[in-house]
Amino acid sequence: xxxxxxxxxxxxxxxxxxxSNRRAYLVDAAGTRLAERADDQGxxxxxxxxxxxxxxxxxxxxVDADVPVVASGMVGSAQGWRDIPYLDIGxxxxxxxxxxxxxxxxxxxxxxxxxxxxxxxxxxxxxMRGEETQLLGxxxxxxxxxxxxxxxxxxxxxxxxxxxMRRIATFMTGELxxxxxxxxxxxxxxxxxxxxxxxxxxxxxxxxxxxxxxxxFGVRARVVTGAMPxxxxxxxxxxxxxxxxxxxxxxxxxxxxxxxxxxxARYARAAGHFGVTLAGLDPDRVYCAxxxxxxxxxxS
Amino acid sequence: xxxxxxxxxxxxxxxxxxxSNRRAYLVDAAGTRLAERADDQGxxxxxxxxxxxxxxxxxxxxVDADVPVVASGMVGSAQGWRDIPYLDIGxxxxxxxxxxxxxxxxxxxxxxxxxxxxxxxxxxxxxMRGEETQLLGxxxxxxxxxxxxxxxxxxxxxxxxxxxMRRIATFMTGELxxxxxxxxxxxxxxxxxxxxxxxxxxxxxxxxxxxxxxxxFGVRARVVTGAMPxxxxxxxxxxxxxxxxxxxxxxxxxxxxxxxxxxxARYARAAGHFGVTLAGLDPDRVYCAxxxxxxxxxxS
Numbered sequence: 001x002x003x004x005x006x007x008x009x010x011x012x013x014x015x016x017x018x019x020s021n022r023r024a025y026l027v028d029a030a031g032t033r034l035a036e037r038a039d040d041q042g043x044x045x046x047x048x049x050x051x052x053x054x055x056x057x058x059x060x061x062x063v064d065a066d067v068p069v070v071a072s073g074m075v076g077s078a079q080g081w082r083d084i085p086y087l088d089i090g091x092x093x094x095x096x097x098x099x100x101x102x103x104x105x106x107x108x109x110x111x112x113x114x115x116x117x118x119x120x121x122x123x124x125x126x127x128m129r130g131e132e133t134q135l136l137g138x139x140x141x142x143x144x145x146x147x148x149x150x151x152x153x154x155x156x157x158x159x160x161x162x163x164x165m166r167r168i169a170t171f172m173t174g175e176l177x178x179x180x181x182x183x184x185x186x187x188x189x190x191x192x193x194x195x196x197x198x199x200x201x202x203x204x205x206x207x208x209x210x211x212x213x214x215x216x217f218g219v220r221a222r223v224v225t226g227a228m229p230x231x232x233x234x235x236x237x238x239x240x241x242x243x244x245x246x247x248x249x250x251x252x253x254x255x256x257x258x259x260x261x262x263x264x265a266r267y268a269r270a271a272g273h274f275g276v277t278l279a280g281l282d283p284d285r286v287y288c289a290x291x292x293x294x295x296x297x298x299x300s
Numbered sequence: 301x302x303x304x305x306x307x308x309x310x311x312x313x314x315x316x317x318x319x320s321n322r323r324a325y326l327v328d329a330a331g332t333r334l335a336e337r338a339d340d341q342g343x344x345x346x347x348x349x350x351x352x353x354x355x356x357x358x359x360x361x362x363v364d365a366d367v368p369v370v371a372s373g374m375v376g377s378a379q380g381w382r383d384i385p386y387l388d389i390g391x392x393x394x395x396x397x398x399x400x401x402x403x404x405x406x407x408x409x410x411x412x413x414x415x416x417x418x419x420x421x422x423x424x425x426x427x428m429r430g431e432e433t434q435l436l437g438x439x440x441x442x443x444x445x446x447x448x449x450x451x452x453x454x455x456x457x458x459x460x461x462x463x464x465m466r467r468i469a470t471f472m473t474g475e476l477x478x479x480x481x482x483x484x485x486x487x488x489x490x491x492x493x494x495x496x497x498x499x500x501x502x503x504x505x506x507x508x509x510x511x512x513x514x515x516x517f518g519v520r521a522r523v524v525t526g527a528m529p530x531x532x533x534x535x536x537x538x539x540x541x542x543x544x545x546x547x548x549x550x551x552x553x554x555x556x557x558x559x560x561x562x563x564x565a566r567y568a569r570a571a572g573h574f575g576v577t578l579a580g581l582d583p584d585r586v587y588c589a590x591x592x593x594x595x596x597x598x599x600s
Contacts, residue, residue: 077524078524086525119521119525120521121525121527124518125518125521125522125525125527126517126518126521127520127521127524127525154485154517169510169514170514170517170518170521171511171513171514171517172484172485172513172514172516172517173513175484175485176513176516179479179480179483179484180479182483183479183482183483184472184475184479185454185472185475210469210548211471211511211512211544211545211547211548212511212512212513213471213472213473213476213512213541213544213545214469214470214471214472214544214545214548216472216476217426217454217470217471217472218424218425218426218470220427221419221420221425221426221427221470222425224377224378224427225386225419225421225425225427227421227425241513244511244513244514245511245513245514247511248510248511248514
């Protein structure tokens with residue numbers, strides 16, 4: 001037995017384990033991606049047997065037995081593998097590697113370290129699970145201050161000061177967009193292609209500040225009175241929902257977007273319209289940078 | 301043949317023909333209800349054969365052949381029996397009886413007069429079909445001025461000055477409540493009974509003015525952090541959505557609610573919380589008062 005730390009422990013497998021999907025990254029100590037795998041075994045699909053689902057992922061990736069595994073996201077929620085208590089928002093992001101919770105289930109074949117989420121309590125209760133890991137990665141890459149937007153099903157706006165989250169605000173933008181596209185009065189109208197003018201018109205409508213329940217009906221009213229072609233409704237609704245985030249955030253600067261290229265482009269368009277400069281960060285890059293921080297603290 | 305107007309022409313059948321349901325009222329010249337019938341043959345169900353659906357309703361009610369029939373609501377929309385153009389908001393409500401559009405389809409057995417809806421164009425596009433008839437009834441009962449709220453799937457707030465609508469604002473309150481109860485993140489939480497304290501907490505949250513996409517996520521955040529029992533989520537969401545209407549309307553006074561007793565009670569609770577006095581009007585009573593106005597103008 002080698003008394004030095006085996007090289008394999010200088011690798012780490014990170015699992016971004018969300019509600020519907022799961023993505024695993026094998027990284028080295030520098031956060032370099034060595035392997036990657038994505039599947040649809042998110043929390044909802046894996047729920048009957050998290051330990052088995054975890055073991056199958058590791059087998060499929062053929063990860064050495066002594067490589068530690070860290071999972072973030074909804075896997076640590078009340079509907080997840082285990083309900084990991086939220087950290088208070090005052091806990092610095094760089095303290096996350098000291099807060100991992102170990103699940104040691106024999107059916108899993110090896111332990112899994114779970115990253116806790118954060119909760120903001122008081123007047124504006126809010127929560128996150130998963131985004132804290134990306135934000136740790138941003139901090140690791142030197143972005144210790146400013147506003148971050150992480151668009152998605154539940155779009156997060158986060159103010160970070162010296163590596164500590166000061167404010168979390170979550171918007172159900174993606175979820176409402178999907179729900180309105182599938183159900184109710186607007187669904188039959190929301191079939192058009194991306195339309196920049198309609199997206200901007202939605203941003204402008206958001207700026208007027210009417211409640212979404214009123215502004216959304218206005219989409220139908222515009223279409224039935226001929227004031228807007230039905231083909232523009234989908235992009236207009238997107239503009240309304242994204243615009244509401246920018247209006248609520250005020251002049252958030254500097255603003256960094258952690259999201260896919262398509263979402264970054266959409267948020268950059270909105271930011272420009274609201275007079276805010278938006279910098280982009282690749283979500284895989286920040287995630288791997290966070291994994292390197294975790295690996296740093298895991299004893300070999 | 302009697303040269304005097306036969307007594308039967310001094311009756312009128314009104315059909316409040318909405319999207320999902322339909323309600324018919326036989327009234328005399330004073331607006332007294334002589335018969336009534338409700339069914340689920342709203343626009344969506346009747347769409348394959350409006351004329352046949354109309355004929356079956358009249359046969360079921362055994363209405364004399366010379367009784368005129370007036371229908372209001374979504375029956376006059378693009379998805380209805382015929383797409384009747386909207387009146388401009390500047391047309392006085394009392395001019396409605398002069399604006400009826402006659403559908404004379406042989407398969408219907410007799411003509412049907414359709415009440416046109418109204419459109420507000422310009423910066424705040426909005427539309428109504430059906431509520432204009434209730435508002436005409438309110439005017440006929442002497443309520444010529446003030447704010448009216450007609451809660452429902454698409455809750456209408458209408459400012460009336462001397463019998464003319466000056467402002468229409470529609471809120472998708474009922475539709476969003478139903479959609480959120482059935483789909484997505486909040487649906488599993490929205491199962492509790494009516495809870496006054498939670499409804500009021502939702503009203504207070506609405507007053508803070510955050511976008512609904514943010515405030516709705518806050519419901520989930522409260523529940524998962526233990527700041528609110530899940531059983532309160534349903535009433536809290538109701539308070540958020542109803543509260544958004546009151547916040548947008550500002551201090552709308554005098555305010556009259558045309559709605560069912562249950563909805564009037566809910567809106568009265570919200571009005572009281574926002575320091576507004578709300579008077580109630582029975583929707584059947586205003587509808588029949590409007591029918592008497594129509595009958596007044598139909599030549600015998």
